[in-house]
Amino acid sequence: MSALLEVERVTMRFGGLTAVDDASMAVPEGAITGLIGPNGAGKTTLFAVISGFLAPTAGRVRYRGDDITDLSVHVRAERGIARTFQVVQPFAGLSVRENIAVGAYLRHAAREEALAAAGAVAERVGLTRMLDQQAGALTVAGRKRLELARALATEPTLLLLDEVLAGLNPSEIRDMIPVIRRIRDDGITILIVEHVMQAVMNLCDRVHVIAQGKLIAEGTPAEVARNPRVVEAYLGHGAAERMLRVQGGG
């Protein structure tokens, strides 16, 4: 698999604070790649750099081999990079259909086509019945789907999902996972930032782990879960040893 997106030695500093430190990673085409890490590890910052909402202090981001570091967000969207927001950002005053259409207009200038495309996308994420509701009236789960639908409506090649499962209850998560899988199966590459571990294990083909601004591990979900540095990063210093001891003892 070739890399659709490459992050090359990205560093992001805010004043004296280094949020992302010399991070490099690749997102292979056609797969679901996860970016995980404990709270405050820098994954949101790295995600913002990738999606173009922050300009990195140093380093480059490449997409299909092109340097896109300096491209603005909307140009990235035109090139086929879409994103969702962790804190859902619906256009509250608009209906679900109109919300999705804003994304669809990127590829369809005409109203009828854009609305039709919006309807089709809604079906893919299971929002068909809510199409004429006001977006502000949706449940949290509905809004998460709307985030997904709007991004999909831009017909992306690469979809960046920012904690799309956070805030959902277990049954809602179970409903959402197949939706995301299906998107991957339709040929859209996905990079997902997540801290719901169950989802990551289920969904991702490969996972990158970030802690204290540094990428510390990379591999399949199973590999990463066994990595002592990862366990330590999540559970605190010494946790990996204790865990190993428990496993060894058992």
Next chain:
Amino acid sequence: MSALRPYAAILAVLAVLAVLPVVFTSGTMQNFLIFTLIVALAGQGWNLLGGYGGQFSFGHASFFGTGAYAIAILQERLGLNPWLALPIAIGLGALVGAVIGTLAFRARLRGSYFALVTLAFAEVFRIVANVLPVTGGAAGILIRLNVDPLNFQFADRAAFHWLTLLFLGAVMLLVRALERGRFGARLVAVRENEDAARALGVDVLRVKIAAITLSGAITAAAGCLYAQKFLYLDAMIAYGPWISVEALLAPIIGGLGTVFGPVLGAFVLHGIGELTKTWIATLTGGALPGVDLVLFGVLLIITVGFAPRGILGLLPRLRVRAA
């Protein structure tokens, strides 16, 4: 036929407005109607940027005044026919909009900051217009009375009414068309959430600048009509805060971000305003200056606080039709 359906309500309202000068023949009433239509037109300009785009300007006088002064100066100083001066004046309004928009939006001014900077621009225009010789300085500029349709002056007030209505109608149809198209969707997306819009491929800066440019053009057209109707301008009239306030009150009270809002708002405000003034005058035997504006201020607060969709939002049936 179905292609016309979204426009049917607008055409119906325009038809009603067109009949008014036939029903009301007094000069006072007809002047009132024309003035209200001009305010509604300026309000349409504001509404495009403020209602649909969410960028609240406190300085639409910049555009109104530019349109008004441009047509008056081209006509009186350069001898241009007002019909030819009209598109130039509207273009200049658009240009002022583009320049202010580019400066303000590039600097990422939003919310209160944008409101204040537009206000400051209008004040600068006002001070400059008050000293420049070409604007007549403080003496203002008078468009000479020369009643001739070729000269934009009509013996019959109804003709001017219909002309103003033609502009208003064209703008309403345009706004409705924009509302139903890509630009409108993007503009509203920018109002609702800039980051989300950006992520969906919307060039937020360009959309905002396009909106303020168009907004400037529409409000400049209102300025042109004002100048041609009342034939006199000075800096306070053209660039004064009154029109900035009128232009934002009409759409907010009528219904923010709707095609009918500015029209409804203008008629309700000025209707109530005139009635109040008359009522106070008969009650106290004299005019009480400013009472209408006190009422406007109260209505503004009530609307913002308790009826954010304006009067239109209180009329559920109409809202469905307008949607």
Next chain:
Amino acid sequence: MYSPEILLTAVLNGLMTGSVYALIALGLTLVYGVLHIINFAHGATLTAAMFAVYVLHGAAGLDPYVAMIVTVPGLFALGYAVQRLVIGPASHGDDGNILLVTLGLAIIIENALLAWFRSDTRSIDVPYGFSVIEVGTLFLSLPRVIAVFGVLLVALLLWLFLARSTTGQAIRAVAKEKTGAALVGIDVGHIYAVTFGLGAACLAVAASLLMPTFLVNPRIGNAFVLVAFTIVVLGGMGSIPGALLGGLFIGVVESLSGLFMGESLGQIGIFLIFILVLLIRPTGLFGAKA
């Protein structure tokens, strides 16, 4: 072109005017710093305060400085009530709404004053109105010198209040972290209203300091409001030292540009500064970054 003596007088005049500007801006920036709102009705409130001083002088024979006994608590109460009963409930905490609501208030106040007092320009005549203090060859207007000290006193009192009193500490807590303040039991709505009242009370003081040498008409607040906004933006939104410095700076700029460019065009300087600061450095010239 001008003798040093005249330039010095112009600068001193600017500083004296600027100190009152600073006080007006102080109220505005205080409200911004705590509530994060731009109070568009600030100028109109000042006009109302000036009319209050005018009426108290005319009807009750109160000296403008003595009138503060009435106007300061009066405007504090008015500000408190307006925030609690009007701005708070009507704006739902939305930035754009607040701006519109305060615009509505400005329209109401200005035109109510217009209806009541008509648009005549009025002034009051006090025996010391044109008294001077002779400093060398300079004649400094006594009421304006009093104004400078008055402003300094108010700034000092305000600082002490914010630093020492329980309410002051609560105000600072709310300004820093609203949610946190609410969690430790501070009544945020009350603190907001108190702050708004303080902002209005500053205007009451400013009105008393202005009226001995100044004139009032229902639209006079407009002349001040953009100046005050300029100062607040220049000094950094929410910064009290910024407002003081900015006020003095603008006062001197206005005085010198009036001297050199003429009063008419001199005004434009303030607006241009305002626009440029907003476009180039919205965090202000003196202000610390947010």
Next chain:
Amino acid sequence: MTKTAPGIRRRSLLAASAALPLAAPHVRAQPAAVKIGIIQPVTGALAQDGEHGRLGAEIAINEINRTGGIKALGGAQIQMVFGDARSTPEGGVAEVERMQGEGVAAIVGRFASPICLATTQAASRYDIPYIVDVGVSDQIVTRGLKNTFRFAPGFGTVTRTALDNLVAINEAAGKPAQTAVIVHEDGLFGSGMARLLNTQLPERGFRVLETIAHPTPSRDMSNVALRIRALQPDLIIPSSYYGEFVLLARTMQQQRIRPKVGIYAVLNGAASNFRFVREFPDAANHIMDCNHWADPRKPKTAEVRAAAEATGRFWLYNIPLNYSCVRLLADAIERAGSTDRVKIIEALAASTFADHIMPYGPTKFENGQNMGARPVNTQVQGGDIKLIFPREFADAQPVFPAA
């Protein structure tokens, strides 16, 4: 214009003549009242002028009605229809429309600001005779509007007369004044005046040291005072409205700045205003003004002044001017023998009315301007406003130099 105007006229006259008998069906014995529109600014910066203008008109109307009304119309009473000359063109035009709706025979109005240009144009559409009491813009009588008449002297005339009088006063005193500083408000009135002064003062041998503009309203006159102090002129020539001039006079008094010879105002808002004189006698003392002023020698003047002061108001020039304008109009209606507007316009144009209380002589209109009109010089002396020049009207000697 020529094609459409007669159509309007016929229609409006029909409307007017139809309305009049209907309005008073029961008072057959009494002839229908003649309605006269009075438009004055009673709100806005010029409200003080407007209120006094209205008072003058009222005194005249009362007097006419008391002494038998319009005799040519069977002793018809005059009825005032008052309108506020508001500060917007649409407001002014709306008042004209209202007057038209009420069927007024003519309008007497203050030319409060250039906005009234729009008002007179609106009136001309209906051929309503429009007598302007004063008007600072000479555009008012240079537009070829047949319905518009100005009773008081025009801007240019006032300035020229003011300077001629200044030269005469100066020469009589041995030419103490040679330099001047012009202070003016930056509106139509002050700017126009400053332009004229700047061309005409040097022609008469005065050196203009500087021209200082200030906005209305002004918050602070310190800078103006400072510049005057730096320039040390013989004369200060201010053209400002009331508030600003009072502020300047008081600031100068405070800063102990006195021009070497005096303050010589032209059409000043305060220098011929008793309010200023009463409230600030020290600052006002010896200020000269060239302005509109009633003829103190005419017996009627004292009568009107007494009537005005009985209402508790100060004696401002607006009162005699508007009194005179209404009397002039009544005279024209008498001679027209009808309320037909066109006939009134003709009667006004041919008018030689002498029974007014201004120091003008009989009226004589050329292109709407009363050619005999002229201003006079006043000076504040010991708490009173005295007429000091020309000598034939004067009731006091000039104090010049005033310092």
